Amino acid sequence: MKIGLLGTGNLAVMLGKAWAGAGHSVVVTGRNPAHARTAAQQIGSAAAPIDPSEFADAVDVVVVAIPWDGLDHALNLVGGPSGALSGKAVIDCTNPVDFTTGRLIPATGSAAEYVASLAVGAGVVKALHLFAGASWPFTGSPATAPVVAVCGDDPGALHHAEALIADLGARPVTVGGIDAARQAEEAAGFVMRVVAAGANPRLAIPHVDPVPAAAVRSPG
Numbered sequence: 001m002k003i004g005l006l007g008t009g010n011l012a013v014m015l016g017k018a019w020a021g022a023g024h025s026v027v028v029t030g031r032n033p034a035h036a037r038t039a040a041q042q043i044g045s046a047a048a049p050i051d052p053s054e055f056a057d058a059v060d061v062v063v064v065a066i067p068w069d070g071l072d073h074a075l076n077l078v079g080g081p082s083g084a085l086s087g088k089a090v091i092d093c094t095n096p097v098d099f100t101t102g103r104l105i106p107a108t109g110s111a112a113e114y115v116a117s118l119a120v121g122a123g124v125v126k127a128l129h130l131f132a133g134a135s136w137p138f139t140g141s142p143a144t145a146p147v148v149a150v151c152g153d154d155p156g157a158l159h160h161a162e163a164l165i166a167d168l169g170a171r172p173v174t175v176g177g178i179d180a181a182r183q184a185e186e187a188a189g190f191v192m193r194v195v196a197a198g199a200n201p202r203l204a205i206p207h208v209d210p211v212p213a214a215a216v217r218s219p220g
Helices: 010-021 033-043 052-058 068-077 111-118 155-167 178-196
Strands: 002-006 025-029 047-049 061-064 089-092 123-126 147-152 171-176
Touching (some): 002 052, 033 047, 061 155, 111 178, 123 178, 147 178, 155 171
Parallel strands (some): 025 047, 061 089
C-alpha cells in the first residue's frame, strides 16, 4: 500500500517506520520541505519526501498526523478543499485538545469531521490518536495487543484503516461512524487529565470482559 504521511513529527515518523517494516511504501509531506526530508530519512529507505502538490496522486491512503492548529494549512497544501483527495482513505490522528487541561477545543463536532469538510470526497476515519508514536509497532503477544478504536462511515476507508492498524500489531475495533469521533477525541483529553493528576490511565477504567456479539443483538 502507498501511504502518504501528512505531518513530519514523531507520530508520523514512528508510524512510517512501522508500516515500512510491514512492507508498505511511504511518502512524507508537510509545511516545511526540510522537515519532510528529515522525517523520510528517519523512516528509512522505503520512504521519500514529496512536494505537497504531488502528494495526492502518489498515495492510496493519507494519514493526518499534525497538530490541530495546522489542519487548515496542511490540507489546503495537498489540495483537500479542491477535491484532490477525493476517493482516498484518510486516517485522522489529530488530538484537538488543550494539552494543559485536556479540554476538547472544538465547541461542536470533531477534528475528524473537520478533516472531512476540508478533504472533499475523501473517506475519513478517526484512529490512532490515543497512542504515542513509540507504541508502534507492537511486538508482544496478540492476546495483549493494543485495541485501536476506529470511527468512520466509508467501508473502503475503514477496510484500509483496519488493515494498516493490524500491520502495527494492534487490534482495530470499529466503534461507530464519523459522528462518534468526538467521543473518541474526548477520551484523549480524559487520559491527559488522569496523567496530569499523577495516575495511570490504564487503571482509571474498569476491567470488563467483552460481551459476545450475539448477546447484544436486539431480539428479532
